Amino acid sequence: MATSTTGSTLLQPLSNAVRLPIDQVNFVVCQLFALLAAVWFRTYLHSSKASPFIRHVVATLLGLYLALFCFGWYALHFVIQSGISYYIMIIIGVENMHNPMMIITQKITSLAYEIHDGMFRKDEELTPSQRCLAVRRMPSLLEYLSYNCNFMGILAGPLCSYKDYITFIEGRSYQPAQSEANGKEEIKYEQTDPSPNTAVAQKLVVCGLSLLFHMTVSKTLPVEYNIDDHFRATASLPTRIIYLYLSLMAARPKYYFAWTLADAINNAAGFGFRGYDKNGVSHWDLISNLRILHIEFSTSFKMFLDNWNIQTALWLKRVCYERASFSPTIQTFILSAIWHGVYPGYYLTFLTGVLMTLAARSVRKNMRHYFTDSPATKLCYDIMTWMTTQVAISYTVVPFVLLSVKQSIKFYSSWYFCLHIICILVFLIFTTKRTKKGNKEQEGIRSSWSKKQEEESIRGHNNYSTTNNFSQKREITCRNTTTKQ
Numbered sequence: 001m002a003t004s005t006t007g008s009t010l011l012q013p014l015s016n017a018v019r020l021p022i023d024q025v026n027f028v029v030c031q032l033f034a035l036l037a038a039v040w041f042r043t044y045l046h047s048s049k050a051s052p053f054i055r056h057v058v059a060t061l062l063g064l065y066l067a068l069f070c071f072g073w074y075a076l077h078f079v080i081q082s083g084i085s086y087y088i089m090i091i092i093g094v095e096n097m098h099n100p101m102m103i104i105t106q107k108i109t110s111l112a113y114e115i116h117d118g119m120f121r122k123d124e125e126l127t128p129s130q131r132c133l134a135v136r137r138m139p140s141l142l143e144y145l146s147y148n149c150n151f152m153g154i155l156a157g158p159l160c161s162y163k164d165y166i167t168f169i170e171g172r173s174y175q176p177a178q179s180e181a182n183g184k185e186e187i188k189y190e191q192t193d194p195s196p197n198t199a200v201a202q203k204l205v206v207c208g209l210s211l212l213f214h215m216t217v218s219k220t221l222p223v224e225y226n227i228d229d230h231f232r233a234t235a236s237l238p239t240r241i242i243y244l245y246l247s248l249m250a251a252r253p254k255y256y257f258a259w260t261l262a263d264a265i266n267n268a269a270g271f272g273f274r275g276y277d278k279n280g281v282s283h284w285d286l287i288s289n290l291r292i293l294h295i296e297f298s299t300s301f302k303m304f305l306d307n308w309n310i311q312t313a314l315w316l317k318r319v320c321y322e323r324a325s326f327s328p329t330i331q332t333f334i335l336s337a338i339w340h341g342v343y344p345g346y347y348l349t350f351l352t353g354v355l356m357t358l359a360a361r362s363v364r365k366n367m368r369h370y371f372t373d374s375p376a377t378k379l380c381y382d383i384m385t386w387m388t389t390q391v392a393i394s395y396t397v398v399p400f401v402l403l404s405v406k407q408s409i410k411f412y413s414s415w416y417f418c419l420h421i422i423c424i425l426v427f428l429i430f431t432t433k434r435t436k437k438g439n440k441e442q443e444g445i446r447s448s449w450s451k452k453q454e455e456e457s458i459r460g461h462n463n464y465s466t467t468n469n470f471s472q473k474r475e476i477t478c479r480n481t482t483t484k485q
Contacts (some may be wrong), residue, residue, distance in 0.1 A: 007070045007072045014029075026069060027156075031258075031265065034066060034262075037062055060145050063149040065152075066151070109315075110315055117134040117135075119138075133163055139162065153211055158262055159312065195282075196270060196284055207256075208259050220250075221247045224402065225243070226398060227414065245390050252295070255290070264399065299389055303389070304389060312336075316336055337350040345400055349400040352396045355420060356392055359427050360389075362430040363426060389484045398411050
């Protein structure tokens with residue numbers, strides 16, 4: 001299966017044998033190589049055996065080699081991008097770098113803001129998470145390249161904070177510090193290096209199942225069939241809804257495979273340890289990118305987004321949502337679309353996502369409390385919201401898969417833009433209802449106050465002498481009290 005690529009064609013025979021594009025084969029093989037390299041890195045270049053300098057150099061060189069194998073001369077983009085960014089940080093000045101770096105990469109923008117928070121903002125201006133991640137000194141060029149181009153994350157991530165990465169490289173392995181209210185870190189106690197073997201094995205099993213599902217089921221349920229003319233003309237509405245859900249569910253395992261394998265690679269190298277729970281069980285999900293069960297059984301749009309591409313969601317929250325001066329939800333979705341690329345389908349997906357998020361938030365705020373009185377009612381509510389969420393997510397992300405405007409509009413037109421219209425109506429209805437309720441409450445307060453004033457005025461007019469006598473007596477009492485004191 002010949003496919004043009006700027007990367008190595010050494011594995012072309014394997015590509016032909018498994019009938020997958022050469023670029024996908026290169027990616028998978030390089031990630032498997034990175035997994036073995038991670039085990040070697042942790043075993044022979046452990047922080048107790050090698051200096052941070054050696055670990056940085058090896059991680060960077062291996063990362064650049066994998067990029068070169070997969071992308072050929074395109075790998076220069078990694079070096080040039082990182083080099084220009086570092087030049088701006090050093091020459092122009094770190095106090096100016098957080099704005100020009102906004103649209104470059106997750107790691108560069110994250111580090112830019114972390115340095116800006118740590119060196120040019122007061123602690124009281126920062127949120128607890130910003131204080132925790134703030135970088136207090138300028139990284140060296142080697143540290144910077146190692147953070148951006150290490151072999152564990154250069155192909156598929158996941159994103160991690162600079163402080164977490166440096167802590168890993170320098171071998172400071174202890175239970176993660178817990179931030180107190182004043183932002184200071186309190187290290188509870190030292191921990192010995194936990195073994196990642198169980199976590200890595202579990203994640204490799206998930207990778208194998210995801211890959212098997214993708215190679216078999218996913219190919220029988222193409223998303224493109226949703227806009228097939230014959231299917232649209234002959235299939236009933238329930239059939240179209242079910243196929244929409246199944247086709248988009250079948251499209252997810254390739255992401256499960258790539259992200260879980262990337263997570264396993266980092267864990268195999270000893271990176272990703274979050275700490276121990278109260279029972280002494282180690283957790284290796286510090287930089288995990290997804291929670292599959294939470295995704296497949298999510299009962300709200302927010303729950304799905306919070307568990308899908310977790311590190312990107314955290315990045316968007318840290319660099320945009322928490323710092324936006326107005327409309328943070330809209331700004332965050334727009335930034336997410338820009339970061340993903342230039343395909344029009346991305347923008348259609350994220351703009352639709354804004355409507356879905358606002359509508360879902362309104363429904364949850366205004367309706368959920370009616371269904372939490374009993375376990376049976378709550379169960380029915382959860383089932384209904386699960387079904388609604390899965391259909392809404394599938395409807396929203398179809399353009400993300402189709403990419404082109406023509407095909408995306410064709411899909412939405414075949415559904416008469418029904419969910420777009422429903423979301424707008426739901427949002428307007430609850431907004432209007434909230435406005436009317438607020439107006440009625442204000443009118444009630446004003447009416448009650450006016451009536452009270454009127455009654456007091458009449459009472460005061462009819463009982464002036466009594467009220468006057470009472471006031472005089474109270475004045476005398478106060479004066480007497482004051483005199484005694």
